[in-house]
Amino acid sequence: MYDFKHNLKGHKPPKVKLNKRKQEKQPRDWRKLFHRLLRISLFAGSATLAVAGALLGIQVLRESDYFTVRNVRVIAQSRVSEQEIAGASDVRIGASIFDLDLSLIGRKIEENPWIARAEVVRSLPDEVVISVVEHQPRAVIQLDYLYYVNAAGEVFKLLDSGDRLDYPIITGIDRQFLLDHPAAGQAWLRQALALIGELEGRQLFNLADVSEIQIDLEAGLVVHTRQHGVPVLFGQDDFASKLDRLERIFADLEPRLTALHYIDLNVADRVIVKVDPKYAAGRNEKQGRKGVS
DSSP: OOOHHHHHHHOOOOOOOOOOOOOOOOOOOHHHHHHHHHHHHHHHHHHHHHHHHHHHHHHHHHHSGGGBOOEEEEESOSSSOHHHHHHHHTOOTTSBGGGOOHHHHHHHHTTSTTEEEEEEEEETTTEEEEEEEEOOEEEEEESSSEEEEETTSOEEEEOOTTSOOOSOEEESOOHHHHHHOHHHHHHHHHHHHHHHHHHHTOSSSOGGGEEEEEEETTTEEEEEETTTTOEEEEETSOHHHHHHHHHHHHHHHGGGGGGEEEEEOOSTTOOEEEEOHHHHHHHHHHHHHHHHO
């Protein structure tokens, strides 16, 4: 019998040699390579010389009189004079404009309590421009002394003798509370400012009718009327609707403010009016005397 396995194992196909093309080495073109390297070297050298020349030119210009400060210009100020801001900047006329530390100059200017932000830029070749944003008072707060409060609820300036006092007065919290709880203190001040904003647009009960806005950490905001100092309890929210309810009856209440102990606006859809116990007792006593007589 024919053995196929033996045949397959024993029979091997002959190895075939592959034809290989013999590669010949090409001679290097040294002249071409030399010219290429020369061009690269010349380009790199030219670039280096150009950069060095530019740096040298800049240095010469920096040290020349062309870039010395000849003017300091202040824009956007109203309360603080241009001379005062320029003086606080400590920019010296004749100094190199490139030697100025603009950030440091801005911080010096912001030390003025009226200045909220100062931006300082170079206007080449010889001018420094200072742009400022000033604090705008929205109220006065009674701490250990009187201070201005801006629209963000930030206490920013101690009042001087020449400062205006015709702003709403905020009372009720002290300096230590603001130092110990700055976030909470600022939140209370923003609420007081929100109520001030609502009062500004009113016709029947507005800031002209208010002597002070008191912050009570438990009861919320309490407005004291200019006449007789009657407390009006506003709480901490929904000031517009509370003022709507008060204005509907204030014309009737105003002549009787002297007899009122407080007005409470914190009950929904109502105005609670509490008569002063002393006035009520006096009235009852007077009526009793009339009855006896």
